[in-house]
Amino acid sequence: MHNAALELLGLEAQYEARDVIPEALKSALEQLVISGAWGCNLSIPHKEAALTQMHHLSPQAQAIGAVNTVLVKNGFFEGHNTDADGFMRSLEEAGVRVGQTSVVVLGAGGAARAVVYGLKHAGAEVLIWNRSSPRAESLAQEFQARAIETSELPASIQNAAGLVNTTSVGLENPDDSPIADDWLPQDWVCDIVYRPLETRLLRVAKAAKRRTIDGLGMLVYQGANAFELWTGQSPDIKVMRQAAMAVLEKL
Numbered sequence: 208m209h210n211a212a213l214e215l216l217g218l219e220a221q222y223e224a225r226d227v228i229p230e231a232l233k234s235a236l237e238q239l240v241i242s243g244a245w246g247c248n249l250s251i252p253h254k255e256a257a258l259t260q261m262h263h264l265s266p267q268a269q270a271i272g273a274v275n276t277v278l279v280k281n282g283f284f285e286g287h288n289t290d291a292d293g294f295m296r297s298l299e300e301a302g303v304r305v306g307q308t309s310v311v312v313l314g315a316g317g318a319a320r321a322v323v324y325g326l327k328h329a330g331a332e333v334l335i336w337n338r339s340s341p342r343a344e345s346l347a348q349e350f351q352a353r354a355i356e357t358s359e360l361p362a363s364i365q366n367a368a369g370l371v372n373t374t375s376v377g378l379e380n381p382d383d384s385p386i387a388d389d390w391l392p393q394d395w396v397c398d399i400v401y402r403p404l405e406t407r408l409l410r411v412a413k414a415a416k417r418r419t420i421d422g423l424g425m426l427v428y429q430g431a432n433a434f435e436l437w438t439g440q441s442p443d444i445k446v447m448r449q450a451a452m453a454v455l456e457k458l
């Protein structure tokens with residue numbers, strides 16, 4: 208999706224994948240400077256490890272505790288996190304105004320951190336449920352959210368405006384859902400899983416006439432935000448989305 212957007216703007220640059228083992232992160236980052244690269248994205252397991260390698264961290268990267276986008280500036284590294292803004296832009300695109308509504312977040316892993324940060328900054332009341340509750344409690348404490356137990360989950364969802372799945376349930380088996388089919392919030396359901404795009408959770412929510420947001424929007428917008436940091440230009444979102452879809456359809 209980055210190459211499609213670069214080409215459309217006539218920018219002579221290329222986005223490439225690199226397989227980097229944890230021990231080689233530092234030298235891979237140094238290589239960016241040597242090769243004159245504008246920056247890079249980082250994926251598991253480098254997002255957290257990169258925090259200590261940066262000369263400057265954006266407020267989001269600092270609060271979320273992870274770097275997904277590195278910007279090389281005069282030989283120095285700026286660490287950013289575009290996941291939270293990417294997630295919020297995908298909600299906005301679907302017409303969701305979070306405001307001061309109540310939102311239930313399922314999961315308390317790395318992805319949940321960016322989602323909870325984004326929702327809290329938009330003013331939402333955030334309720335976090337996780338399979339292992341200590342993880343939900345510590346995330347809730349860190350972001351002034353509320354951890355909920357499994358016994359409270361159905362009522363909490365039914366009273367909430369929105370629901371976000373950040374767990375990996377549905378990733379392996381599209382027929383799995385993290386919750387019972389009849390536990391639905393009042394207005395919208397988002398599943399940040401993008402493989403498959405239509406998870407069971409979203410299928411059920413759509414049939415019950417809730418607004419649904421799949422994981423492609425967050426994937427594309429976190430990329431678009433990174434693209435803006437590297438190039439100073441706004442990419443064509445439609446072209447990025449089409450390019451991402453073309454790859455996802457082949458997987």
Ligand code: ATR
Pocket residue numbers: 313314315316317318319337338339342373374375376385
């Ligand atoms: P990511 O960075 O993608 O969020 P992660 O940090 O490994 O990945 O988090 C995965 C999340 O999915 C966790 O919230 C995990 O719950 P636990 O903390 O209890 O492990 C959740 N998860 C994974 N498999 C699950 C399942 N079968 N049922 C419920 N939650 C599950």
